Amino acid sequence: QKEVEQNSGPLSVPEGAIASLNCTYSDRGSQSFFWYRQYSGKSPELIMFIYSNGDKEDGRFTAQLNKASQYVSLLIRDSQPSDSATYLCAVQNYGGSQGNLIFGKGTKLSVKP
Amino acid sequence: EPEVTQTPSHQVTQMGQEVILRCVPISNHLYFYWYRQILGQKVEFLVSFYNNEISEKSEIFDDQFSVERPDGSNFTLKIRSTKLEDSAMYFCASSSDTSSGANVLTFGAGSRLTVL
Numbered sequence A: 001q002k003e004v005e006q007n008s009g010p011l012s013v014p015e016g017a018i019a020s021l022n023c024t025y026s027d028r029g030s031q032s033f034f035w036y037r038q039y040s041g042k043s044p045e046l047i048m049f050i051y052s053n054g055d056k057e058d059g060r061f062t063a064q065l066n067k068a069s070q071y072v073s074l075l076i077r078d079s080q081p082s083d084s085a086t087y088l089c090a091v092q093n094y095g096g097s098q099g100n101l102i103f104g105k106g107t108k109l110s111v112k113p
Numbered sequence B: 001e002p003e004v005t006q007t008p009s010h011q012v013t014q015m016g017q018e019v020i021l022r023c024v025p026i027s028n029h030l031y032f033y034w035y036r037q038i039l040g041q042k043v044e045f046l047v048s049f050y051n052n053e054i055s056e057k058s059e060i061f062d063d064q065f066s067v068e069r070p071d072g073s074n075f076t077l078k079i080r081s082t083k084l085e086d087s088a089m090y091f092c093a094s095s096s097d098t099s100s101g102a103n104v105l106t107f108g109a110g111s112r113l114t115v116l
Helices: none
Strands: A004-006 A011-014 A019-025 A032-038 A045-050 A054-058 A061-066 A071-076 A085-092 A101-103 A107-112 B005-007 B010-013 B019-024 B031-037 B043-050 B053-057 B065-068 B075-079 B088-095 B111-115
Touching: A004 A085, A011 A019, A019 A032, A019 A085, A019 A107, A032 A061, A045 A054, A045 A061, A045 A071, A071 A085, A101 B043, B005 B088, B010 B019, B019 B031, B019 B088, B019 B111, B043 B065, B043 B075, B075 B088
Parallel strands: A011 A107, B010 B111
Antiparallel strands: A004 A019, A019 A071, A032 A045, A032 A085, A054 A061, A061 A071, A085 A101, A085 A107, B005 B019, B019 B075, B031 B043, B031 B088, B043 B053, B065 B075, B088 B111
16 A cells, blocks of 8 residues: 555644754655645645756755665745644655655645745 | 636435536646545545546545536536535546646635535
8 A cells, every 4th residue: 555644633733933844755666756735625736846856946845755774754944824734745656657646635734824 | 817616515315315516627728637525524526527527636536536528618516426425525627638747737726515
């Protein structure tokens, strides 16, 4: 059974701080890794994806991937109250299934003004 | 920005009835998907569709479910003989290609199905 694990939170950080969200996955065949943001009652919204070991930065967001440890993280710098949402980690066995994403349960982030 | 459009946004139905959820994927996308999310639970893959046929389906996607691309723009999910446990948010997604190291899915706003 392919699993994606996330701490459900809530993770509470003050405005302007760095929020660190973590995710582990069980399938070593996973090749691509995604972070989605989901507001309550809304659909997942892509933040960024990563498929090479190391860091990838996009504005205030940095994704980090360590395939040996089967670990992916998302850092949010200068957190804003509008960042308060549930963050979903998803993994993809890119070659085999043309897009089947396996999602974690998500980490709820609360940014306090 | 191109978007995936889903209708209806909310459907209430009686147990045992059939429902059809509709999706208009992004126009130049080739891969189409349905996911569902039961309230408070994780987003779960149902089925992927490419070149007018199912490319992969999950254990959830049993004979109760079917998908169709009846014309060049719509992609539908049919749920026959609905059960209480089918109550969920159903998300349609589409993607353009698999050549960039990752197959990036764009999700629609979802259709909330309530089975009474």
